[in-house]
Amino acid sequence: MQEKLAGKPAEAQQQYCFHCGGKCRGTSLKSGENVFCCEGCRMVYRILNDHQLCDYYELNNRPGQTQVHEFRSDKFAFLDNEAISSGLISFRDENHTHLTFYIPQIHCSSCLYLLEKLYRLDSSVISSIVNFERREVSLIFNSETGTVRKMAELLNSIGYEPYISLNDLNEKKPAVNRQLIYQLGVAGFCFGNIMLMSFPEYFGIEAGEEGLQNIFRWLNFALALPVLLYSSQPFFASTIKSLKHRYLHIDTPIALAILITFIRSSYELFSGAGAGYFDSMTGIVFFMLAGRILQDKTYRQLSFDRDYTSYFPIAVTVKKAKGEYGIQNTEYRKTENETENEKPEEELAVPLPDIKVGDTIIIHNEELIPVDGLLTRGTAVIDYSFVTGESIPQTKNIGELVYAGGRQTGGRMEILVMKEVAQSYLTGLWSKSGKGGSEIKRSFIHRISKWFTWVVFVIAAATAIYWQLNDPLKTWPAVTAIFIIACPCALLLANSFTNGNILRILSRNGFFLRNAQTIENIASIDHIVFDKTGTLTATGGTGITYEGIAPSHLSIQMIRSAVINSVHPLSKALFSYLDTTHPILTPVFFQETAGHGIEAVFGNSRILLGSAYFVCGNGNKNENQTAVYFSLNGIQQGRFVFSNQYRADLGKLIRNLKSRYRLSIVSGDHNAEQSALKRIFGEETSIYFNQRPTDKLHYTERLQKQGARVMMIGDGLNDAGALMQSDCGIAVSESTSYFTPASDAILKASAFQKLATFIRMCRANRTIVSISFMVSIAYNIAGLFFAVQGNLSPLIAAILMPSSSFTILLITFGSTNYLAARLRL
C-alpha cells in the first residue's frame, strides 16, 4: 500500500501522518483535513471517527502505530480452535467470557482511552480494562455474540494487534507474591504503636500511674506478637532452611537477635523487671523488610526467563486432507485449494505442540517458522538475524532444509515438518545452554556478615566469662543485650538499600537487572564479549554505499522502478535508500529470478540488478560482502554494497571500556565487517566471525577456564547459551516488550552507549556499602559499651537503633543519588 504512493511527487513541505506520525509520501491519502501515510492508518482513523472516538488524537499528538503491514483476513483464524481459545480464556459462563490479551503497543494515555472504549466499537464487548504496567487489556464480552477471534480482530482493526504466543497456552502465570508487603504493613503498624506507647518508659511516669504503665507494657507485648509470629517469618524461614543444610545464612544472626530480644523482653515483662525492648525488635523487622522489598522490586513488564515458548506462535496453519484432524477443530477452507487440487484439502489452525512429523504447514509472509522442515512450495527468504546473527536474509530453494526460528519475508510458503517443535535445532539451544545459572554466587556481604557474627560471639563469650567471675547475676542481661545491640541488621540494611536504589536508578535509565546480586556480578567482571548483529549494530540498520560508475538520474529512476516490484529485503532496502522525488516508471518487461536478481526493461534500456553471477556472469562464490550489482544494457555499471550501521557513540563507549576491560566480539555473521570493527575496537580485540551458537558458548567457557570473569552482551537466540554461561549476561532489546533470551539483565538499545557508566555505578556499590558499614560499626561500639556492662536501658536501645538505621538510609540514598547525578544518569 505504501508503495503505490511512492511515485507521487512529494510536497515541498513534508507531511506527517495524522495517525502514526510517520512521513507521508504525498497527500493523496486524506480523510477530511488529515493526511495519512498509508491506507491502514486511514482505516483506523475512519473507524474511530465513525464511532466518535477522536479524543484519541486529542489526548496525545499522533499516538497511533504505523499500519503499513498488511494483515491476512484469516490471521486470527486459529482462535476459532477450541483448544487454543480456551487456553486464553480465564473465565466463561453462558453470559460472560473473561479474557486477557498482551498488547505490547500500549504506550500512552490515548491507548488507554481507546482500549477502554471498545464497547463502542463492538456491542458484544461488555467492558475492557487496561493494565498499563503489564501492557495488558482484560476484556469481558458476551459469550453469545462474541468470540475470542472477533476480539483479536477488533483490536487488530484499530491498530492494537494482540501478541499471542505459545507460552499463553501453558499453565497460568503465578500470582504476584504480596506476602512481603503484608508483613511490612503489619510490622509498620505494630512498630509505630509500640514506639508511641513506649514514651512513658523513656521519660518516666509518675509514681501514682503505675497501673497505666502496666497496661502500656502489656499492650506492647500484644503488638509485638504479630511481628514475631507473622512479619519475621522470612528471616526464620531462611534460617531454618540454612541450618538444615548446615551453613550460616545471612539472615541467621537477624533471626537470632529477634528471638533473643523477644525472650528477654518477655522475661522482663513477666517478672516485672522492666519494659523490654519490643520497640527495638519491631523496628529491626520493619526496616529490614522495607529494605528487602526495595531490593526485590520486580519489573512487571519484563521477564528474564523467557524460553522459546514465548517466542513461538501459538498455532500454525496445517494443510491436511479433509477430515484428518478431529471434529473439535474448527475448519476453514480456502477456495483456491479446491480448484488447485482434486482431492479436497483444507487448512487448519493447529496448536503448535500438536504438530507432527510429516505434516505440511503453511507459513505466511512475516510469520515465524516454528519447526525444522523441508521447503516444498513457495519462495523462502528467511530472516535469521535473531537466531544466527546474520544480518541479511537468506534465500532457500524448494527441497532445502529450513530451520525453526527464522522469519519468512518472501510471501507464502509450505514446509514439510521434519522435526517436532520440542526437538528442533532452536529449542535444542535452550536445553543445551549450560548449567542454567551456574553455581550459587555469594555476595561479599555474606563474608562480612559471617566474620561479624563470629566477633559478636567472641565478645558475648568474653562478657559472659567476666560476669560469671565477678557478678553472676549480670551475665544474662549483659549477654542478651550484646545480641540485641550488635545484630548485623545495619549492614544488611546498608546493602539492601544501596542495591535497591542502584536498581532503581539503572532502571530509570533503561538498564534492568534481574536481581541485586547482578550488581556485584557486573562489578566483578574483567572481560566483555559482544555479539555483533543487533548488539553493536542497530536492528534493521543497514548502510548502503555505491561503488562504480556514477549512475545518471534516469538510471536511479529505473532502479527504483524495478526494485519496487520485488519483495526481496535487499530490494526494499535499496528502494528506501534511493529515495527521490521522480515518478515511478512502468517497465515494459519485468522478471525476478528468486535468489538471483531482477531483469527489467524501460523503453529501450535494459537493466539487471542482482548477484554478481546474475549480473556479470562470473560470481565469486566466497565473497563476504553483501552487494547488489547493477548493469545497464549489458554493461556493468557498479554495485551497491550493504554494510552494517553501528550504534551511535559506539566508538566512545569502546574507548571507555577498553581502558579497563578486555573485549572480544563473537559474531554469527560473515567477516565483511572485520576492518570496520577493527577500526572501532583496535587491534588488541579478538574478533571471531561465523560463530555458531555453541561456538559462542564454548568461547565464553574457554575464557572462564582461563580465569576471566565474562560479561556477555547479546540480543538474539544465538547468544542464549553464552548469555547463560557467562558470569553476567546482558540482553540488548529495542523495546522492553519484545522477546529477549534468558539473561541476567536487559539493556534498552537506546541506552547502549551508557553501558560504561552503568558498570561504574555497579562498581560503586561495594564502596558505598562499606562506608555505611563503618558507620554502623561506630553505633554498634557505642551500644556495646553499655551492653557489656549489663546496663543497656531501653531508652539507649530505642535511640541507637532508629538513629543508626536512619543514618544508613541517608548515607546510602545520598551517595547513590549523588553519584548518579555526577555520572548524569
Add this chain to the structure above:
Amino acid sequence: MSVIIILLIISISIAAVFLAAFLWSVKTGQFEDDFSPASRILFDDKTKPTN
C-alpha cells in the same frame, strides 16, 4: 486514667482501620498500575453513544 484508656482504644482501632485499608488496597492490586487510574479520571466523554 480511664480517659487515657478510652483514648488508647480509639487510637489503636483507628490505626487498625488504616492497616486494614492498606492490606485491602494491596490485595486488590491498587498499587500494581499507577498510570491507568490517574489518566482514566481525566477522560471525559463528550459524546455519549446512546442516551
